[in-house]
Amino acid sequence: MDSGNPILICIGLLISFLITVAYVYCEWLYGYWKRKNVPHEKATSIIYGSIRKIFKAEESQGIFFKDIYDSFPGEPFVGFYEFQRPSLLLRDPEVVKKVLTENFNSFHKNGVYTNEKEDSFFSRNPFVLAGAEWKEARSKLTQALTVNKLKFIPESVSKMYPSMKTFLDEANDNIEAYELGTNITSGMAASWSWGIEDSGFTKTKSYVREIAQKFVDVFIGTDSSMQLIHINPWFTPLFRPTIVSQENGFFNDLTAKSLKMLISTGNRNSPCILNSLRQTRLKSGQTDDDLMKNDAIKDLSGVVASFYLDAYETTARAMSFLFYTLAQYPDVQSRLREEVKKLPKEQITLEEVQKLPYLDMVFSEVLRMYPPATFLRKKCTQDCELSGVKVEAGSHIILPILALHMDGDIYADPEKFEPERFSEENKNDRHPYAYIPFGSGPRMCPGMRFAISLIKVITSFLLQDYEILPPKNEELKPIKPSVSGVLLVPDAPLKLHIAKLNK
Numbered sequence: 001m002d003s004g005n006p007i008l009i010c011i012g013l014l015i016s017f018l019i020t021v022a023y024v025y026c027e028w029l030y031g032y033w034k035r036k037n038v039p040h041e042k043a044t045s046i047i048y049g050s051i052r053k054i055f056k057a058e059e060s061q062g063i064f065f066k067d068i069y070d071s072f073p074g075e076p077f078v079g080f081y082e083f084q085r086p087s088l089l090l091r092d093p094e095v096v097k098k099v100l101t102e103n104f105n106s107f108h109k110n111g112v113y114t115n116e117k118e119d120s121f122f123s124r125n126p127f128v129l130a131g132a133e134w135k136e137a138r139s140k141l142t143q144a145l146t147v148n149k150l151k152f153i154p155e156s157v158s159k160m161y162p163s164m165k166t167f168l169d170e171a172n173d174n175i176e177a178y179e180l181g182t183n184i185t186s187g188m189a190a191s192w193s194w195g196i197e198d199s200g201f202t203k204t205k206s207y208v209r210e211i212a213q214k215f216v217d218v219f220i221g222t223d224s225s226m227q228l229i230h231i232n233p234w235f236t237p238l239f240r241p242t243i244v245s246q247e248n249g250f251f252n253d254l255t256a257k258s259l260k261m262l263i264s265t266g267n268r269n270s271p272c273i274l275n276s277l278r279q280t281r282l283k284s285g286q287t288d289d290d291l292m293k294n295d296a297i298k299d300l301s302g303v304v305a306s307f308y309l310d311a312y313e314t315t316a317r318a319m320s321f322l323f324y325t326l327a328q329y330p331d332v333q334s335r336l337r338e339e340v341k342k343l344p345k346e347q348i349t350l351e352e353v354q355k356l357p358y359l360d361m362v363f364s365e366v367l368r369m370y371p372p373a374t375f376l377r378k379k380c381t382q383d384c385e386l387s388g389v390k391v392e393a394g395s396h397i398i399l400p401i402l403a404l405h406m407d408g409d410i411y412a413d414p415e416k417f418e419p420e421r422f423s424e425e426n427k428n429d430r431h432p433y434a435y436i437p438f439g440s441g442p443r444m445c446p447g448m449r450f451a452i453s454l455i456k457v458i459t460s461f462l463l464q465d466y467e468i469l470p471p472k473n474e475e476l477k478p479i480k481p482s483v484s485g486v487l488l489v490p491d492a493p494l495k496l497h498i499a500k501l502n503k
């Protein structure tokens with residue numbers, strides 16, 4: 001009997017051996033959560049693990065995480081696989097609290113892509129830094145956003161308001177809520193960053209705003225390839241986002257020019273971030289000549305541009321969700337108008353705006369249903385234990401903000417817009433970590449008070465003069481998240497009609 005070609009037999013045996021080894025390896029790799037006895041979403045592919053829908057750009061991460069969350073009721077957490085890496089999605093607000101506060105040492109790093117060489121701006125943002133660099137960058141920002149500085153918000157809004165009114169009065173057609181939001185934030189953020197007048201309502205778009213929009217589109221908004229890079233930087237060579245770095249020169253020039261202007265006008269009181277940084281450095285013994293040197297300009301420019309880019313998108317999105325919701329709920333809008341009408345628009349103070357209870361409840365409920373950041377991703381940097389499970393360094397932890405906010409066991413009838421959920425009494429009945437639109441703990445959003453104050457003041461102005469209505473000749477559709485985007489981006493423009501009030 002012919003026993004066959006021994007070389008072919010050897011090759012056959014080798015291939016079978018390799019297939020068996022690969023099979024055993026994959027079983028072992030994707031058996032990680034089973035071995036730990038953690039309820040988990042199975043890997044459906046050896047390439048992308050459990051995240052087929054993200055890999056194929058069928059769902060945004062926020063919605064994908066909500067789906068996993070909803071599929072495991074009653075569990076404190078759920079394991080899954082992002083490519084070959086085991087990740088853990090939290091379901092229990094108490095465990096969320098542990099990750100953000102008590103176990104901060106193990107989870108102090110955000111699990112985001114950054115590349116110093118290609119993205120020298122984004123890689124200097126506190127969000128992507130860790131350790132001493134993070135502390136320093138964060139403290140520069142928080143020192144520039146003190147309560148005393150925020151008191152200037154109503155004054156800044158009243159300076160911008162006439163151009164906003166002209167824009168609204170001249171708009172015969174429907175307005176896109178996000179465009180209105182970015183018109184507001186681009187102008188406000190420019191004046192709060194560099195102290196420059198850069199009205200977002202002029203017909204010609206400013207260059208600084210164009211950069212901000214580019215940053216948003218590539219990094220956090222509409223480009224689905226970035227979702228893959230955030231999950232695993234392996235994908236960087238494929239998509240290679242070079243973005244704000246190309247604009248380094250522009251930001252540095254803008255910072256130098258604005259600083260020169262501040263120095264020449266002798267204006268010590270401007271609330272802008274650049275001036276706050278300047279004053280702190282002058283107090284520490286540096287001179288204006290020191291600050292005008294190249295390295296100092298680069299450093300100042302990094303902090304100021306980060307503020308601009310951070311404030312531009314998140315705040316505009318939140319504002320657009322609020323305006324759209326007010327068009328959906330005219331009764332809520334009327335009640336809110338009655339409340340804000342008590343404030344004299346010419347001399348509104350931040351203290352007064354902050355004391356408006358219904359405005360606070362309405363905006364809190366908007367951020368519950370439409371949190372601009374739908375999830376947080378933390379990287380475990382040292383092994384630790386979470387509710388009896390050992391979490392190993394290198395794994396990623398997902399805090400699914402949107403899923404927690406829409407959990408029917410925490411918020412009855414979660415799809416219903418109900419500001420009363422945020423009355424003092426109702427708020428105290430819930431776990432505080434079941435509501436985290438700005439995160440929490442040492443990394444909590446440093447721009448929170450700026451964003452909330454700005455949105456509340458703008459709304460107080462707007463509702464005294466205008467009515468926010470459904471779009472003309474179009475249906476007011478529910479807000480549905482799009483399939484891409486790291487932040488919550490609606491799948492269609494949120495159109496509105498904003499009409500002058502008949503007083």
Ligand code: HEM
Pocket residue numbers: 100125126127128138141307310311312314315318371372373376436437438439440441442443444445446447448450451452
């Ligand atoms: C409605 C508007 C905003 C929302 C919903 C929002 C949301 C968030 C969230 C969820 C985080 C993560 C917090 C954590 O890890 O616990 C964050 C971080 C951050 N936000 Fe905001 N944000 C908003 C506005 C702003 C503004 C106006 C600024 C400008 C200063 C800003 C700057 C930052 C920075 C620098 C971080 C990183 C902080 C760190 O890691 O230490 N955000 N934001």
